[in-house]
Amino acid sequence: MSERVMPGCTNGLIILGAADALWVDLTAGSAVPTASGAFTCSPARAGAGYVLLGGGVVSTVKAGGGRWGVVEADVRRTAAELNAVGVDRQDLVRIGPFRGVPRQEHDEDARLRWRRRITRELQEPGGPERTARRDDGRPYHLAGIDWRQILVEQTPDGTRRTWWLPRSVVRLLDAAEHAETQWVQAAQRRQAGAAVSGPPRPRLDPDADGRSATTGPQGRAAALRPYDKELEGQLYSVLSRKPGTAGRVAGWACAVCRTAPATVLDHCHEHGYVRAPVCQSCNTQERPDHLYSNDVRVAGRYTRLFDTDAVAWLRHWHRCPGCRARTTLPLPHLAAWTAHTACRSLRPTHRAPGGRKPCGVLRVSWTGSQQAPRSCLLTVAVDFCPAGEHRVLAQVPYREAAERFRIWLAETAPAVAAAAGPDRVDDLPAQVRPVIVDTSSGGQALF
Template identity: 70%
Template sequence: MRERVIPGRSSGLISLGAADILWSALTGEGAVPTTSVAFTGSCTHARAGYVLLGARVVATVQASAGRGSVPEAEVRRAAAELNAVEMDRRDLVRIGPFGSALQQEQQGETLLRWRQRIGWELRQPDGLGWPVRDEESGRPLHLAGVAWRRILVEQLHGDWAKTWWLPRSVVRLLDAADHAERKWLHAARQPSEPVTAPLSPHHQNQSAASREKASQDGPTAPLRPYKEELRGQTYSVLGRKPGISAKVAGWICAVCHTAPAAVLDHCHEHGYVRAPVCHSCNTLERPDHLYSNDLRVASRCTRLFDTDAAHWLLHWHRCSGCRARTTLPLPHLAAWTAHTACRPLRPTHRAPRGSRSRKPCGMLRVSWTGSQNAPRSCLLTVAVDFCPSGEHRVLARVPYREAAEQFRNWLAQVAPAVAAAAGPDRLDGLPAQSRPVIADSSGEGPALF
């Protein structure tokens, strides 16, 4: 007989089956799709003493008959947190395939390993690889209560190459779940209590109580804000230091200030570390390269150079080289030139259904010849692909020096505080010799260093 959940009741313990019913009822209208077997599915780790619901860890309590139960109040809190997540299905982050990066995921520290699980499942033929359904119950597997297959976007490149994408808000949510699980496991595994040793019923109750308290109180070591501790250091040197990955994981993302940091964002032109950031912010600021000197000016540039421009400019100018030259790395400067300086040149067309508003046509693209190290010969070419008036319509050809000067003027208007801290007279701590250009290895995926 199915157990009923009393509406509005928020105290006491409920069985895992009842928790499934409550979870489905509370999250059914949310933006992020959820599964109906968040507690009874085999990938919930309920037998290990907890269940991941979004970014919250809910401890389970084992009764004498072997049945598990969870605090109803914690289920409701997790549902409220997940319902508060807003999801834009057009703002996507690539999650695979990333080749060798799958083997570097979290070093097996967590059971979630959501990138590895999705990668293994989607890379294998049907019926092979990571199971789509639990072999015992036949129920579909999920990640932290999220039905990720319902929002997964698959893009085909050519005849065989595929890439997979998830909404940025969901990527941040799963990254936060991975971080919460790692912290919870670290707090639950006390040195005096071996993890593999069987516990008596009395100690099992004590252990469950401690796990429940850890779930409610949160991680024992909260994330610390980034306070420019790595300013002026180079990625090539810092990335080889032992223990740097664990140190990065202890910071909160220096851009969004919501998710745990996972990688060190750095300037590929000068080699200086900017700040520790999460995977989502790292992909948001990364130029969308078509070729090494050709990039697509995607919709993300609206956020980078319009709505959140001052915030991103402050982040980019954490690089001592960019700050001294009062400019951006060449790909970023090229994207700014196409998106901002050449905006009036882009052709428009009428919106459908008789609307009076006009929309930009085609796809904006910018390429360059030469290098920022030879500014006299460097030239930026801004074009529109698939324009009705021409398949590839060139809008402008802008010399590098002219683009840099336009950027300096715009920077002084948009972010005067950033402009005041930049310039050729602000050479604090800048080495006399230029640093070598750091190869961009980010194409292999979200690997640490």
């Protein structure tokens, strides 16, 4: 009998130490770096009845000799799911630091809350340097993922550090956090029912379809309800203060990607209306890598926003009654669209290995405000030209940019354009809000 198989068990249980080794072995070639100790080192707590692994939950069982074990097939399946995840290390999501200090909660050692864990560790004296050296002897996994290997630090203003992780890893950790919440709530319901109906069933009893109770991607998606305009037309300033709002948000699937659990209410910062509940990854998808009060660097992610996934994002932005009624976008969005799409033919190219490539990085700034369209002017320029040749490419008045967008919208997303128009909403604010930098998140929360 193999030493890793628990004696007396016939359902494929293996001890936790063997599960650690199997996890590392199976994910050795994964694009997502993994770590040893996924089942035995903090924050894993097999004694709670489950362990987070990748983007889901694996149930643990106490067997003979007082040892804990897991089903080997569950470890193999979760590893295969993780190996299928791609990682674009240029597509990053900011995870901190933000305003305020993470609160210490009484059950934090038992729950993932991965953003708080990372922030608290990196804010300790010598945290980032210690993370880079890894000489503190601490475990460095979250749900079996070695986050330290892919943590990116940036200093956009030259003084304050910010921390970033690849978007696909953020999605995994968000999914793991949601799966944990669902598992704990289900366990609490079972305990409440046991007080009335008798002793609880074994943890590994199969579900109706014969599978174990491990939460996988399909199970997570099935547990979430799709968003169906329940919050349409409501003001974020009012709704965000209502008790129970956070709990409602957590029950929806993200209104953009429709696969991950929603974590926040996205809203229009010009008109103040709620758009929809979205996941943390999609909430940062539209943000540029550089944004001041009137200056946007048009990063590569706009290819997704205005090209590959344009219809989904246009529909999402027009969930705001103000943007929908005016058939336009918030000013930073419209500026980015003007540079990326309307002025695409003006961007110069340079010779490069494999052919000609677009020059430098596009940047668009504006003078004036969308509150005074006649005086608002968008200026599209090229930064970081290798030869220092290019500066301003075009200057586009706000009204012209808005009209170009209306024409493009009708061609790109006819259904979205058909739902827009000034006669659709008659209760818009008398005056739209100005664009103001949100200093709590490095000036990137305008969108």
